[in-house]
Amino acid sequence: MSKRSLIMAPETGTRINKRVQTNDGGTVRAPTDAPVTENSPGRKKVIVRDLYKSFGTLDVLKGISMEAHEGDVICIVGPSGSGKSTFLRCLNMLEKPTSGTVIVDGHEMTDKHVNLNKARRSIGMVFQQFNLFPHLTAKKNIMFAPVDLGVMHKREAEAKALELLDRVGLSDKADSHPWQLSGGQQQRVAIARSLAMNPDVMLFDEPTSALDPEMIGEVLNVIKELASTGMTMIIVTHEMNFAREIAKTVIFMEDGKILEQGSPADVFQNPKEERTRKFLSLIVDK
């Protein structure tokens, strides 16, 4: 049984007692290692508390706290330099927070004893600049991590890569190198690549900002499809229509803090803060 299928206290990763329904309709206290489905409602996938990050004397994150439950899609918007990328990078420890707690899928990332290599496997990340390996084909880009980390045999990884390429609509590009692909196609390969490790949480940092306008839709559609499968996602984006459509929660970040958060309707149509209003008025929907 995988560790993930145990009943876990979401904040600590320790097992907890819970009452479960029996076949005859009654309830019993579950043994501490009783399995629950991956889709147990209310399970917290990401917990961030009092996150601070400074680069030397530059304070970039100034006390961020937020949570994402399983299947949540959270869109982060905010002006350039407000710390959005730094925040995402602190979630998988690409940047080491100055202080605070980050827990992803039960792994306390900020605990100095955590096995980071293992913990990072539950997090997929997609960047603005696709960052594909230029010397590898689309298929081999996707196969790379699972094979390199010994998670899959070559055959299995290849089958997975082809399945993922099909999912992002690029079955015919398996043997193409990045330079033979458009920006939108490269970004779809990058998404497929980050799905190869079966992540529990996906982070997107402005996934369409480097794309020509006509390619934005195809990438957003792949992300929407992913959302419909119940993937937990945190997405930094300036695509407001997309955020409105896909997000359960919109977070507006400014100057290293969360200035406000709520449903897309709350934040976009009825922002509480003047600065949110001002920012939104400057963003032109494409």
Ligand code: ADP
């Ligand atoms: P955003 O993604 O919202 O545009 P960033 O998180 O990229 O913001 O950057 C926030 C601030 O942190 C900026 O002032 C940026 O220059 C600074 N910053 C980001 N990464 C580093 C770094 N590795 N070293 C020093 N300063 C950095």
Ligand code: MG
């Ligand atoms: Mg950024």
